[in-house]
Amino acid sequence: MDIPSDDVVLIQLGNAPGQPTEISVNCPDKAGLGCDLCRIILEFGLCIIRGDFSTDGRWCYIVLWVEPNTSSYRVDWESLKNRLLSVCPSCLGSYYFTQPSSNSSQPSLYLLKYSCLDRKGLLHDVTKILSELEFTIQRVKVMTTPDGRVVDLFFITDGMELLHTKKRRDDTCELLMTVLGESSISCELQLAGPEYESLQGFSSLPPAIEEELFNQLPNKEDCLQALSMQTMTVNTAAIIVDNKLSPAHTLLQIKCADQKGLFYDILRTSKDLDIQIAYGRISSSVKGYREMDLFIQLTDGKKIVDPKQQTVLCSHLKEGMIHPLRVIVTNRGPDTELLVANPVERSGKGRPRVFYDVTLALKILGICIFSAEIGRHSTSERQWEVYRFLLDESPELPLASTRARSQITDRVRKTLMGW
Template identity: 65%
Template sequence: MGVPWDDAVLIEKGKKPGEPYVITVNCPDKTGLGCDICHTILEFGLYITKGDVSTDGLWCYVVLWVIPRDSSSRAVRWVRLKERLLSICPSYTPSFYLNQQSTNASSSPVYLLKFCSLDRKGLLHDVTQVFDELDLTIQRVKVTTAPDGRVLDLFFITDNLALLHTKERQNETCEQLYTVLGESCISCDLQLAGPQYDNSPGISSLSPHVSEELFRCTISDNEIHSQVLSPDFNELKRASVKTDNTLSPAHTLLQINCVDHKGFLYDIMRTLKDCNIQIAYGRFSPVNKGLRELDLFIRYKDGKKIVDPEKQDVLCSRLKLELLHPLRVLIIDRGPDTELLISNPVELSGRGRPRVFYDVTFALKSLGICIFSAKIGRHSTENREWEVYSFLLDENCRFQLSSKAVRNQIVDKVRRSLMGW
């Protein structure tokens, strides 16, 4: 009969100060549920220290120990987190067992928030932090700075609370922006997005060399590349991904060992979800000397083990790529301007990685670099779709942006912010 629905998700505070919160999810199973849970936890700025997952194919039981990513993170809204986790749990009504093909909830409407303000350092990050606190998700953005120092920001956003159609919620959003921006905010307008959202331009054309750097699907054995360096050592860290079919008659054992990073479990779960692979049992061990180890018993959605050696190699290679190359960071010259580009793969469901814009603007604010313009778009390659973030950096800062050393410093700072190092 299941459990009372309010108890499908339980969040317990640690017994002592500083101890992790324990999140327990006890609900019907579905392919990709682990990915959805990890995506939500990452979106709320939490870090999974360890965890256990088990399922019999119909019902799953997930226990995760989580802590805020750092002491400067905003206060976690635990009640709201529980509501979000409940919203992704499949219903356990009898109809679920008669037809396990879950229906996706209708996508949230997109709203256009347009505001004009005077430019200053950290402006975009402060705005992004307001959205984060209000549970608003940025879908696309276009930011431009006029010669007179005024900034016109166009944010296409969705509301995780599904209340942005109300006047109260709209007023709350604009009032929060006015409070944070102060006298620098000139105007603020919020309305339902029209055709301008579907017709909004994506990322400008990229050269073959830049495309290769941002969207590569392989990593050469001899490649020494800044994207896959460990956080503390100037050496290449390899991910170890192995499969074993001898320990279970019904499942394939997947063993993973790699340098830990922000979104580590999410990157694994979204890859398995996109490959239509279910997890029957998994244990996520605590980090040991910067390394994370996982043991996952997996199988295809149809219940079959992964026995084909070629398919095993494809899965292991893809997981290695996602663990070593989850995000790509690059600085290029765009005419007379300096452009910072970040790309990350989009799930097959069309959902992008959470908090990328937040982390990048935080890194640039920390460096004291102003953003002249910013854009979020999508780019499709032969194999997959990518989310691309483009930032034109303001040359009027304390850094000489044409310097190779300065550019390396910016890339390193942004990459560490994204990876949680």
């Protein structure tokens, strides 16, 4: 049974401005496919506003309605289609399919070294360009020299897999130099070498900071104000487990506050717990919250009837929905440091666009970044991706004040969650 690749992923734009775009995927199934698709959609700055999907374990059909997180954001729909196709099992003319070869090897890692004069919002402007070019930032090292220059080291992979060509590298540097204008000094882009290994030694977190970062609870009052709703708080997620409706599946009825990347967080958690979702429906957001129905099984095809397994599953899902990201502002010696952490998928991938959103929030606040780094930190339960930013003092927002620190965490969290 041959399936033309053009029919595997179909993208239908809305008929009028403001209408959502419909993305349909019709292909063989594989473990974690829904999570991979939602991750790419989130990476392209899109929000899933509703969806339906089903699978019999061999074949799946997924329909998602999406819209940009901001009205000014431009989406390259053809490139999005190609990226979605890259994670779908390939169509080779038989009912049982193999994985595309691109999934079996890691993409090449490149080093972008950029030097320029410092200014407010610079790091986000560079990050925005890299995002539009479909680069994924794997590691970053940002350093400010005493004479006001900034040296940025971005270790990136290319979603288009074209950085091996001289044209792609030259076009990237030329665009950066052009967009950033007179502040630009130099730009180099090449395959990463030993310098990448030197950044693997992520500085350890003090025990007190680790405790605060990974065991914090969401700020109820801030979230209520952000969502402006009284019927359900953001630190509440209701999950009803029903084993009576379906003879073969456990039904999860979920009601929770809406946020950016919500469905990705649910599918990431399910994927890491080896939960198979046979059918799901995502409702549109109503008054700031969503309802979802998920028919699930264990990997052995059985329902989840053990109360302990149900409790563990619901606990992990609620954590993923309520608190997928951690944000704190603390002291690092005499300096002020912003830390943001998110769980790493069992596949080793971190959450998309975190660096983009954090630098955007700091740009909105008018706060300059003295240095930044991305690393991994392991706790007893999981591995985390941790973003660390040393912040420059701001006359408008003195960083030592409790009010300023609260304002920073609030703005960063709201930007990350799409509130």
